[in-house]
Amino acid sequence: MKSLQDSLYNWLTIKIVSDERPDDTAAAETEKMFFDILGDEFHVSDIEIEKDDVMYYVHYNNKDGERNKTRFPRELIEVMLNQIKNEPDKYVNYPED
Incomplete structure:
Protein backbone atom coordinates (compact mmCIF):
# COMPACT_ATOMS: atom_id res chain seq x y z
CA MET A 1 0.00 0.00 0.00
CA LYS A 2 1.13 3.49 -0.70
CA SER A 3 -0.13 5.20 2.44
CA LEU A 4 -1.61 4.50 5.82
CA GLN A 5 -4.81 6.29 4.77
CA ASP A 6 -5.18 4.02 1.70
CA SER A 7 -4.49 0.93 3.79
CA LEU A 8 -7.05 1.90 6.42
CA TYR A 9 -9.61 2.61 3.71
CA ASN A 10 -9.03 -0.73 1.96
CA TRP A 11 -9.08 -2.67 5.22
CA LEU A 12 -12.26 -0.99 6.49
CA THR A 13 -14.07 -1.46 3.18
CA ILE A 14 -13.46 -5.21 3.10
CA LYS A 15 -13.95 -5.58 6.88
CA ILE A 16 -17.48 -4.22 6.53
CA VAL A 17 -18.15 -6.82 3.82
CA SER A 18 -16.53 -9.61 5.83
CA ASP A 19 -18.51 -8.74 8.97
CA GLU A 20 -21.76 -8.73 6.99
CA ARG A 21 -20.90 -12.00 5.18
CA PRO A 22 -19.18 -14.25 7.75
CA ASP A 23 -19.23 -17.24 5.36
CA ASP A 24 -17.40 -15.31 2.62
CA THR A 25 -13.91 -16.80 2.88
CA ALA A 26 -12.52 -14.56 0.13
CA ALA A 27 -13.62 -11.46 2.03
CA ALA A 28 -12.19 -12.83 5.30
CA GLU A 29 -8.83 -13.64 3.67
CA THR A 30 -8.67 -10.21 2.03
CA GLU A 31 -9.54 -8.48 5.30
CA LYS A 32 -6.75 -10.40 7.04
CA MET A 33 -4.27 -9.42 4.31
CA PHE A 34 -5.07 -5.71 4.72
CA PHE A 35 -5.06 -6.03 8.52
CA ASP A 36 -1.60 -7.60 8.34
CA ILE A 37 -0.39 -4.73 6.13
CA LEU A 38 -1.57 -2.25 8.76
CA GLY A 39 0.44 -4.03 11.43
CA ASP A 40 3.50 -5.09 9.43
CA GLU A 41 4.07 -2.00 7.28
CA PHE A 42 2.54 0.78 9.37
CA HIS A 43 2.83 -0.70 12.91
CA VAL A 44 -0.80 0.11 13.67
CA SER A 45 -2.38 -1.60 16.67
CA ASN A 86 -27.89 -5.03 -4.93
CA GLU A 87 -26.53 -7.80 -7.19
CA PRO A 88 -26.16 -10.90 -5.00
CA ASP A 89 -26.12 -13.25 -7.99
CA LYS A 90 -22.75 -11.76 -9.00
CA TYR A 91 -21.21 -12.36 -5.57
CA VAL A 92 -21.97 -15.97 -4.74
CA ASN A 93 -20.08 -17.65 -1.90
CA TYR A 94 -18.43 -20.80 -3.16
CA PRO A 95 -17.64 -23.53 -0.67
CA GLU A 96 -14.01 -24.42 -0.09
CA ASP A 97 -12.90 -27.88 -1.23
Whole structure:
Protein backbone atom coordinates (compact mmCIF):
# COMPACT_ATOMS: atom_id res chain seq x y z
CA MET A 1 0.00 0.00 0.00
CA LYS A 2 1.13 3.49 -0.70
CA SER A 3 -0.13 5.20 2.44
CA LEU A 4 -1.61 4.50 5.82
CA GLN A 5 -4.81 6.29 4.77
CA ASP A 6 -5.18 4.02 1.70
CA SER A 7 -4.49 0.93 3.79
CA LEU A 8 -7.05 1.90 6.42
CA TYR A 9 -9.61 2.61 3.71
CA ASN A 10 -9.03 -0.73 1.96
CA TRP A 11 -9.08 -2.67 5.22
CA LEU A 12 -12.26 -0.99 6.49
CA THR A 13 -14.07 -1.46 3.18
CA ILE A 14 -13.46 -5.21 3.10
CA LYS A 15 -13.95 -5.58 6.88
CA ILE A 16 -17.48 -4.22 6.53
CA VAL A 17 -18.15 -6.82 3.82
CA SER A 18 -16.53 -9.61 5.83
CA ASP A 19 -18.51 -8.74 8.97
CA GLU A 20 -21.76 -8.73 6.99
CA ARG A 21 -20.90 -12.00 5.18
CA PRO A 22 -19.18 -14.25 7.75
CA ASP A 23 -19.23 -17.24 5.36
CA ASP A 24 -17.40 -15.31 2.62
CA THR A 25 -13.91 -16.80 2.88
CA ALA A 26 -12.52 -14.56 0.13
CA ALA A 27 -13.62 -11.46 2.03
CA ALA A 28 -12.19 -12.83 5.30
CA GLU A 29 -8.83 -13.64 3.67
CA THR A 30 -8.67 -10.21 2.03
CA GLU A 31 -9.54 -8.48 5.30
CA LYS A 32 -6.75 -10.40 7.04
CA MET A 33 -4.27 -9.42 4.31
CA PHE A 34 -5.07 -5.71 4.72
CA PHE A 35 -5.06 -6.03 8.52
CA ASP A 36 -1.60 -7.60 8.34
CA ILE A 37 -0.39 -4.73 6.13
CA LEU A 38 -1.57 -2.25 8.76
CA GLY A 39 0.44 -4.03 11.43
CA ASP A 40 3.50 -5.09 9.43
CA GLU A 41 4.07 -2.00 7.28
CA PHE A 42 2.54 0.78 9.37
CA HIS A 43 2.83 -0.70 12.91
CA VAL A 44 -0.80 0.11 13.67
CA SER A 45 -2.38 -1.60 16.67
CA ASP A 46 -5.49 -1.51 18.86
CA ILE A 47 -7.86 -0.62 16.02
CA GLU A 48 -11.42 0.34 16.95
CA ILE A 49 -14.23 1.34 14.62
CA GLU A 50 -17.24 3.50 15.32
CA LYS A 51 -19.79 4.95 12.96
CA ASP A 52 -22.57 7.48 12.92
CA ASP A 53 -25.10 8.37 10.25
CA VAL A 54 -22.46 9.94 8.00
CA MET A 55 -18.98 8.67 8.84
CA TYR A 56 -16.86 5.74 9.97
CA TYR A 57 -14.17 6.61 12.52
CA VAL A 58 -11.12 4.43 12.88
CA HIS A 59 -9.17 4.81 16.13
CA TYR A 60 -5.72 3.22 16.33
CA ASN A 61 -2.32 3.40 17.95
CA ASN A 62 0.59 4.33 15.70
CA LYS A 63 4.13 2.97 15.90
CA ASP A 64 4.96 5.48 18.65
CA GLY A 65 1.99 4.34 20.73
CA GLU A 66 0.05 7.53 20.10
CA ARG A 67 -3.71 7.26 19.67
CA ASN A 68 -4.95 8.54 16.31
CA LYS A 69 -8.29 8.81 14.58
CA THR A 70 -9.21 9.02 10.94
CA ARG A 71 -12.61 9.17 9.29
CA PHE A 72 -14.21 8.01 6.09
CA PRO A 73 -17.64 8.79 4.62
CA ARG A 74 -20.01 5.86 4.96
CA GLU A 75 -21.02 6.10 1.32
CA LEU A 76 -17.43 5.41 0.24
CA ILE A 77 -16.82 2.59 2.72
CA GLU A 78 -20.12 0.84 2.05
CA VAL A 79 -20.02 0.99 -1.75
CA MET A 80 -18.74 -2.59 -2.13
CA LEU A 81 -21.21 -3.97 0.41
CA ASN A 82 -24.09 -2.14 -1.28
CA GLN A 83 -23.05 -3.48 -4.67
CA ILE A 84 -23.05 -7.03 -3.28
CA LYS A 85 -26.47 -6.52 -1.72
CA ASN A 86 -27.89 -5.03 -4.93
CA GLU A 87 -26.53 -7.80 -7.19
CA PRO A 88 -26.16 -10.90 -5.00
CA ASP A 89 -26.12 -13.25 -7.99
CA LYS A 90 -22.75 -11.76 -9.00
CA TYR A 91 -21.21 -12.36 -5.57
CA VAL A 92 -21.97 -15.97 -4.74
CA ASN A 93 -20.08 -17.65 -1.90
CA TYR A 94 -18.43 -20.80 -3.16
CA PRO A 95 -17.64 -23.53 -0.67
CA GLU A 96 -14.01 -24.42 -0.09
CA ASP A 97 -12.90 -27.88 -1.23
